[in-house]
Amino acid sequence: MVGxxxxxxxxxxxxxGAAVARRFGREGFDVALLARDRNRLDLLVRELGEAGVTARGFPADVRRPEELARALGEAGRELGTVEVLQYSPVPHRDFMRPVLDTGHRDLVGPIEFSVYGPVAAVQQVLPGMRRLGRGTILLVNGGTAVVPHTERAGTSVAFAAESAYGHLLHERLAGEGIHVAQLVIPGAITPGHARKDPDVLAEKLWTMHRERRGFRHYADDLDSR
Ligand SMILES: NC(=O)c1ccc[n+]([C@@H]2O[C@H](COP(=O)([O-])OP(=O)(O)OC[C@H]3O[C@@H](n4cnc5c(N)ncnc54)[C@H](OP(=O)(O)O)[C@@H]3O)[C@@H](O)[C@H]2O)c1
Structure with a gap:
């Protein structure tokens, strides 16, 4: 059956990632899963299949923009036009160094990860969304996207740039029925937490997709841990 x-x-x-796949899957969406490790993707695809969700894995490293674009292209050909894009790879620990220990080379990874990756992904899927006349782009970030942290310079700098890119897209694409929004998750994703359990966050992302209001949304208070 087509989703x-x-x-x-x-x-x-x-x-x-898995929680959002289940939430959108429950609504009848087919799911393309992108990450580096093929075995872990296969496992996730199997688990989602057992829950009645049609999912396929497409291995790609977001720090390789051509590879990411290729994988998204393949996903579109195999499953159909991508209508919702969520960009939410978990940042590498090395991106979170103190500001005075951060040289320009230390920013290459965070910028590749949080700027080149989203730009490559958006450029790949946007023509399809425009053809459909609808689409949603969801960016997910930590609290440093809003309040930079002296001990996490790489993500602070790169998330700010990603936020600016998302905001620009939000303004530019709203008139075309393509909604661009960001979910900021302060502190840690915590199973069982009233606001930061993965399923609660997935519900929030589903609501953002459905209600199509504003660019920035918060999962919790900014000073929460
Ligand atoms: N976890 C937290 O406490 C927390 C807190 C605040 C905000 N966030 C945000 O929440 C999102 C992540 O959620 P989660 O932590 O629950 O993660 P998740 O959905 O369980 O997993 C994220 C996946 O990202 C993939 N990834 C990492 N580097 C990648 C790369 N270079 N290319 C492609 N894929 C890559 C990893 O798979 P592979 O290793 O197979 O590539 C990993 O399994 C991110 O947007 C993050 O900024 C998380």
Whole structure:
């Protein structure tokens, strides 16, 4: 059976990625899962299949923009036009160094990850969304996207740039029925937490997709841990 639409989750792991796949899957979406490790993707695809969700894995490293674009292209050909794009790979620990220990080379990884990756992904899927006349782009970030942290310079700098890119897209694409929004998750994703359990966050992302209001949304208070 063909689903109601296709969501591509870039950076799909067992936490938020899987929860969003289940939430959109429950609504009839088919799911393209993108991450580096093929075995973990296969496992996730199997688990989602057992829950009645049609999912396929497309291995790609978001730090290789051509590879990411190719994988999203393949997802579109196999599952259908990507109508919802979520960009949510979990940042590498090395991106979170103190500001005075951060040289320009230390920013290459964070910028590749949080700027080149989203730009490559958006450029790949946007023509399809424009043809459909609808689409949703969801960016997921930590609290440093809003309040930079002296001990996490790489993500602070790169998330700010990603936020600016998302905001620009939000303004530019709203008139075309393509909604661009960001979910900021302060502190850690925590199973069982009233606001930061992966399933609660997935519900929030589903609501953002459905209600199509504003660019920036918060999962919790900014000073929460
Ligand atoms: N976890 C937290 O406490 C927390 C807190 C605040 C915000 N967030 C945000 O929540 C999202 C992540 O949610 P989660 O932590 O529950 O993660 P998740 O969905 O369980 O997994 C994310 C996946 O990202 C993939 N990934 C990492 N580097 C990648 C790369 N270079 N290319 C492609 N894929 C890559 C990893 O798979 P591979 O290793 O197979 O590539 C990983 O399994 C991110 O947007 C993050 O900024 C998380």
């Amino acid at each position: 109601v639409g296709v969501i591509a989750i870039v950076g799909a792991g067992p936490g938020l």
